Amino acid sequence: MANTSSVTVILNGKEHVVERAPLRAWLELEDIRDNIKKAVEIGNRDDVACHIYSYISTALHIEEDFSSISWIEVSSVFNAIFSLNLPTLDFPLLRSRIKPGQISWDYEGRSWYVWLHLLASAYGWSSEYIAEMDIDDAIALSQEILVEEHLDKEWQWALSERSIKWNKQGKGTFQPLDRPDWMQPVRDIKIPVFKLPQSILPVGNIIRWTDDDEPLAS
Amino acid sequence: MNPLPLDKALELYSLLKDYLPDKVDSIIELSDIIMNSIVEKEGFDNYVKSLSLMSGIPEKILAMRDKNERVSLFMEGLLVNEVMELKVFCESLGM
Numbered sequence: 001m002a003n004t005s006s007v008t009v010i011l012n013g014k015e016h017v018v019e020r021a022p023l024r025a026w027l028e029l030e031d032i033r034d035n036i037k038k039a040v041e042i043g044n045r046d047d048v049a050c051h052i053y054s055y056i057s058t059a060l061h062i063e064e065d066f067s068s069i070s071w072i073e074v075s076s077v078f079n080a081i082f083s084l085n086l087p088t089l090d091f092p093l094l095r096s097r098i099k100p101g102q103i104s105w106d107y108e109g110r111s112w113y114v115w116l117h118l119l120a121s122a123y124g125w126s127s128e129y130i131a132e133m134d135i136d137d138a139i140a141l142s143q144e145i146l147v148e149e150h151l152d153k154e155w156q157w158a159l160s161e162r163s164i165k166w167n168k169q170g171k172g173t174f175q176p177l178d179r180p181d182w183m184q185p186v187r188d189i190k191i192p193v194f195k196l197p198q199s200i201l202p203v204g205n206i207i208r209w210t211d212d213d214e215p216l217a218s
Numbered sequence: 219m220n221p222l223p224l225d226k227a228l229e230l231y232s233l234l235k236d237y238l239p240d241k242v243d244s245i246i247e248l249s250d251i252i253m254n255s256i257v258e259k260e261g262f263d264n265y266v267k268s269l270s271l272m273s274g275i276p277e278k279i280l281a282m283r284d285k286n287e288r289v290s291l292f293m294e295g296l297l298v299n300e301v302m303e304l305k306v307f308c309e310s311l312g313m
Binding site: 048 | 299
């Protein structure tokens with residue numbers, strides 16, 4: 001599944017070949033992207049620009065003075081690096097709509113240790129090995145670990161008395177353990193087909209097209 | 219006139235954001251739409267600030283210049299800075 005693709009970008013007249021980032025470097029880029037989002041949310045334009053410069057510098061491993069480089073070049077390089085580092089599969093884990101709140105044990109750069117802990121405790125791999133993993137592999141395996149953990153929790157929950165809700169008549173009903181939003185069943189939305197009443201159809205001639213693309217009024 | 223660096227381009231976008239159309243066919247049409255929208259929304263300050271930003275000419279000096287010259291500079295600035303592309307980029311950032 002490993003994706004070894006790369007892109008060539010030109011910044012300030014110099015050509016750079018950028019490889020797709022492995023897990024640890026990708027998490028660093030994602031942390032910077034979070035900072036960009038935060039700066040956008042609070043409307044701090046200078047910080048938005050600074051974090052975009054930081055994103056590019058981190059990905060290209062360079063120290064560059066961006067003040068003389070046009071926004072067109074910067075945005076083009078930023079978009080190229082961002083697209084290169086997108087996961088190639090549509091992981092439900094990444095589609096979570098709930099934003100994590102600020103927690104007291106959080107700190108700058110923690111995301112790497114969260115992923116390292118998750119993967120190392122499940123598979124016993126070294127931090128060097130995990131740091132160099134392809135992001136698709138890392139996300140897919142992390143999702144499997146989290147699914148397995150949650151299904152275990154559901155099993156334990158089902159065995160506990162707290163999973164039964166009793167009514168006044170003494171009848172118990174099983175209450176399943178809530179799943180995170182990315183584990184919710186996929187809803188199949190079906191659009192009903194119905195006939196439009198004639199009164200709301202547009203008036204006038206209907207133009208039909210023949211096989212040789214000549215319009216004919218009817 | 220040269221394209222602006224990113225921090226200045228983001229400032230330009232914040233000045234012109236409210237006047238930019240979704241789609242245009244030519245730079246003349248874009249300039250017309252922006253100018254009309256600026257007049258309609260009484261955004262003359264933003265016009266002068268954005269013009270000063272793009273041209274590097276102080277606002278006071280711009281005020282003394284001929285009106286047609288200002289319009290011409292404004293159009294050149296929009297063209298050089300690819301303002302519609304700037305809008306797409308800023309929107310992709312969520313701005």
